[in-house]
Amino acid sequence: MTRAEPTMGELSARDHAFYGLIWAGTTLAAHVDRALMRAHELPLSWFEVMLWLNGQTEPVPASALGAKTLLSRPQVSRVVDALQARGLVARTPAPHDARSVEIALTPEGLAAFAEANATRRAALADVFDQRLDDADIDALETVWAKLKA
């Protein structure tokens, strides 16, 4: 029973947008992470690695995941360790570079990702579909594209 209801002081529209982005991002991440954990004992960080591995036809060097993912390169190493321990990904030495390691989803990993992705879509639908229309989705995509540059 909170007595006083704090509200942010007078802030500009840009300030609201900044805080809203961080709030929405972390809240969504937590929501999806819990859903994945409950359904498959699968942290969101593991899922993200599998997500990037999914679209690929050829194996991917670990450095590429470190660059594209939100995770740091060391963390990629540990996540791959865990996924490998569960047989979801395979580490293979790179053909012409003995220090590099190529990573690819195993068939089991591909199946696990398909299931996990389904639960992610479901968890996302709970929050997105009922509240955001196509215009909002488009706006989000364009904002993301502009920020990436």
Next chain:
Amino acid sequence: MTRAEPTMGELSARDHAFYGLIWAGTTLAAHVDRALMRAHELPLSWFEVMLWLNGQTEPVPASALGAKTLLSRPQVSRVVDALQARGLVARTPAPHDARSVEIALTPEGLAAFAEANATRRAALADVFDQRLDDADIDALETVWAKLKA
């Protein structure tokens, strides 16, 4: 020198929006956090507490911060410890409830917040102003408002 450039597999617009939100949120948070750390040795989590305290005229119970903030209640306790150690906030027992604690910015805390908020705005301008127009800002605000409900 990454050889293979991984790209996400074919995903729907909603999937892109989901990933984009999380990416933008964490990236922005990291950017601002670094700026605050460099300039004032002030983590973003501390700043957020001060942000909520700023607009308030009356002291705020700790539970209210735990509810409104992205931090958990235990973490609020620790952050307030740190801020109190620097003399930026003051803990005072609540008038008619001995278990509750009311928190308020000290004059030093108010000044520190003003400076920190300025550097935040500057760090944000580096990323926002040059890339996003007013329509994008408005879109972000409406999306945030819809998701909060």
Next chain:
DNA sequence: ACGACTTCTGTGCACGCGCACGCAACCCGA
């Protein structure tokens, strides 16, 4: 007035994560 249930706060514990570092392997100029 007294006991059981709720509410508010702060702490032990474990986990995820990034930074700094070490090591192995490649590259390139002498």
Next chain:
DNA sequence: TCGGGTTGCGTGCGCGTGCACAGAAGTCGT
């Protein structure tokens, strides 16, 4: 060929954070 610089990967370490819990204090029914 060989030595210095660079790149890629994995590990020790410390920090921030959330969960589960304990303790104090308020509330309400009897």
